[in-house]
Amino acid sequence: MTLPSCPLPLPDSLDEDALVTLAHGGGGRLMRRLIEDVFAAEFDNQWMREGHDGAILEALPGRPVLTTDSFVVSPLFFPGGDIGELAVCGTVNDLAMCGATPRYLTTGFVIEEGFSIADLRRVVRSMARAAASAGVQIVTGDTKVVERGKADGLFINTAGLGFVRDGEETRPSRVEVGDAILVSGDVGRHGVAVLAAREGLGLETDLLSDCAPVAGAARALIDAGIEVHCMRDLTRGGLATALVELATSVDLCLSIDETKVPVIGAVRGAAELLGLDPLYVANEGRFVAIVRGADAERCLEVLASEAQAASRDALTPFAPALIGEVRQAPAGRVLATTTTGAERLLGMLSGEQLPRIC
Amino acid sequence: MTLPSCPLPLPDSLDEDALVTLAHGGGGRLMRRLIEDVFAAEFDNQWMREGHDGAILEALPGRPVLTTDSFVVSPLFFPGGDIGELAVCGTVNDLAMCGATPRYLTTGFVIEEGFSIADLRRVVRSMARAAASAGVQIVTGDTKVVERGKADGLFINTAGLGFVRDGEETRPSRVEVGDAILVSGDVGRHGVAVLAAREGLGLETDLLSDCAPVAGAARALIDAGIEVHCMRDLTRGGLATALVELATSVDLCLSIDETKVPVIGAVRGAAELLGLDPLYVANEGRFVAIVRGADAERCLEVLASEAQAASRDALTPFAPALIGEVRQAPAGRVLATTTTGAERLLGMLSGEQLPRIC
Numbered sequence A, B: 001m002t003l004p005s006c007p008l009p010l011p012d013s014l015d016e017d018a019l020v021t022l023a024h025g026g027g028g029r030l031m032r033r034l035i036e037d038v039f040a041a042e043f044d045n046q047w048m049r050e051g052h053d054g055a056i057l058e059a060l061p062g063r064p065v066l067t068t069d070s071f072v073v074s075p076l077f078f079p080g081g082d083i084g085e086l087a088v089c090g091t092v093n094d095l096a097m098c099g100a101t102p103r104y105l106t107t108g109f110v111i112e113e114g115f116s117i118a119d120l121r122r123v124v125r126s127m128a129r130a131a132a133s134a135g136v137q138i139v140t141g142d143t144k145v146v147e148r149g150k151a152d153g154l155f156i157n158t159a160g161l162g163f164v165r166d167g168e169e170t171r172p173s174r175v176e177v178g179d180a181i182l183v184s185g186d187v188g189r190h191g192v193a194v195l196a197a198r199e200g201l202g203l204e205t206d207l208l209s210d211c212a213p214v215a216g217a218a219r220a221l222i223d224a225g226i227e228v229h230c231m232r233d234l235t236r237g238g239l240a241t242a243l244v245e246l247a248t249s250v251d252l253c254l255s256i257d258e259t260k261v262p263v264i265g266a267v268r269g270a271a272e273l274l275g276l277d278p279l280y281v282a283n284e285g286r287f288v289a290i291v292r293g294a295d296a297e298r299c300l301e302v303l304a305s306e307a308q309a310a311s312r313d314a315l316t317p318f319a320p321a322l323i324g325e326v327r328q329a330p331a332g333r334v335l336a337t338t339t340t341g342a343e344r345l346l347g348m349l350s351g352e353q354l355p356r357i358c
Helices: A029-042 A046-050 A083-096 A117-134 A189-197 A215-223 A238-250 A265-274 A293-310 B029-042 B046-050 B083-096 B117-134 B189-197 B215-223 B238-250 B265-274 B293-310
Strands: A063-071 A101-112 A137-146 A154-164 A180-183 A228-233 A253-257 A287-291 A321-327 A334-337 A343-346 B063-071 B101-112 B137-146 B154-164 B180-183 B228-233 B253-257 B287-291 B321-327 B334-337 B343-346
Touching: A029 A046, A029 A117, A029 A137, A046 A137, A063 A083, A063 B101, A063 B137, A063 B154, A083 A101, A083 A117, A083 A154, A083 A215, A083 A228, A101 A117, A101 A215, A101 B063, A101 B154, A117 A137, A117 A154, A137 B063, A137 B154, A154 B063, A154 B101, A154 B137, A154 B154, A180 A253, A180 A293, A189 A265, A215 A228, A215 A287, A215 A293, A228 A238, A238 A253, A238 A287, A238 A334, A238 A343, A287 A293, A293 A321, B029 B046, B029 B117, B029 B137, B046 B137, B063 B083, B083 B101, B083 B117, B083 B154, B083 B215, B083 B228, B101 B117, B101 B215, B117 B137, B117 B154, B180 B253, B180 B293, B189 B265, B215 B228, B215 B287, B215 B293, B228 B238, B238 B253, B238 B287, B238 B334, B238 B343, B287 B293, B293 B321
Parallel strands: A101 A137, A253 A334, B101 B137, B253 B334
Antiparallel strands: A063 A154, A101 A154, A180 A287, A180 A321, A228 A287, A253 A321, A334 A343, B063 B154, B101 B154, B180 B287, B180 B321, B228 B287, B253 B321, B334 B343
């Protein structure tokens, strides 16, 4: 992404009703116009202005942490968010789950010919807003355009670089028997909000996606001196899939009480209607924290205070909960106590529950 | 991308004739099977094995350098390379152009439902091979699957993290009047090779893409004590566009002798046939180096020795060349002396010359 001004006359500024053409991805003057008018206008910083092949950054105060996600959500705009906000939050959150402070993002756009410049601008503004709110800078990017019918409007990739200080890494190998399992808020809002926005489903709800950066809450736990062993944000596959992955990874039993997992009425109702289990529905602003057992109550307090500060939907604020603990056996399994008091083993999703949810 | 083994029976290993389904991107068991069988098998390292949300890396010995590119080349396989090799080389090369030592890559896949697992494996193997040859590790990734007709087989994003030592940064602001301009080899092979592979063009040639990592050659220049001020790899828009971008960026005149720009016969012939100017045709393994004037000859020697070592096509090895110098005026322009001895100003591509070349 190169930004210096061009000596040859650039095409006129892009009209709001303009559409992206193949030439906007061709590496020439039209691409530069797109970058200047749409991307540089929003992602303004020294690296974008330098217009080099990469961003030469400041040295990091700890170990680098790197992550990436591609976003193909459909529709691009949904109640409570859009693909741009998702693309920033998703990657920021992955860094935060490692105990890292997110710092820099890259972004790669694949745009379908004919996509609206006005929509692109809306998405880019969303990204800029989400980046500012998460305290990260988008320092470099790339734009490709493919022919009509060869993509679905817009796909966005982000990669994130943060840093973690020695001893603050949160990772599966730190999980121990006796650890407490907490969830940062109620689950399933994002999946239901996206489904509600899909045409033809006839699902009426005022529900908004939970899409949000969780880096602040994750940081607050560490700064409060809580011994955080592992964190995992809940995306595709929901809470259940995240727990199953962790259980297999640490080869211990994650035991939870299903009745303690917060699910708001609107999500529970929609899930019943659609035949979905809320434990498997996607989230984009919730995470599981596995902390030293003795720190459980303190962890809950900090999460509650963060939830209070971050809650976007005053009618249904999200409440964190202590949902279980780590045991020795059955190793590699997630044991859930159901509403009837019975125990069931949670499995991974076997296939596809909700395509293109992120 | 999470890799730990699953306690529940995974689906059988993927057959070579299997196709990617939406469920392979759903976050569940089929996705894990795809990741284990295809990605983890090739990108094997401690970070992939840990299966965390991000990769917690070793501290870097200098300033971090970050870059990204998305790849949508069509066709996916072309003479001399494929989208996987391109995705690694493109990002490694962008880091090298900043004077950085490339170290880690992330990768994000967007796959169209119905894409062949065998082709995916081929691409992933290509990436692993290119990464090994460039000395980088692919430490984390993401896979999304979209419905049939909503993408074009496969798009790949890579982001790269490297480091640069103090004083070794190469960037536009270091370019000075009197600097020499060199190109690391003949130009235009990649664009012509990809075009030749497209159906219906009837372009017959034995030409291979120049797709290759250039980090070794860039490093060799710096290690030889050459005062390298700026480097730029030549991708979309070719040599001319890279020079025009640099000229505007540094607000000086880049003066080149067109007759000194190496173009092999097969490229020149194909370009004439297709009505293309080789100076504007894409490359994926060539770069421009702008170095202190006094270092020009030494720079040429080092580039020649690197070209000799790296040449993939014994019949037509690529030769670097000293093609021009930096002057004061006309500021912000690229002045080219043509074969007739006349001078012309090079402009940027006005639109799209060769869509989906990378």
